Amino acid sequence: MKIATYIVSVIALIICVINITKINLESPLEGDSFTATVCALTAGCAILIVNILRLSKIIDKKTKNL
Numbered sequence: 001m002k003i004a005t006y007i008v009s010v011i012a013l014i015i016c017v018i019n020i021t022k023i024n025l026e027s028p029l030e031g032d033s034f035t036a037t038v039c040a041l042t043a044g045c046a047i048l049i050v051n052i053l054r055l056s057k058i059i060d061k062k063t064k065n066l
Helices: 002-022 032-065
Strands: none
Touching: 002 032
């Protein structure tokens, strides 16, 4: 599970970086820039969710040891 969360984080980070490069800063909410903006935000949310999952697993292991 630990390796899978790292793999998902790396893939989401790559997707986020690729989409950030496609955003037109003059009009980020029009055309292809809108799609890139939404995908970059989605990749950021995926990273956040995976980190929450990783932290919950750490907390679960520590509470079982008590």
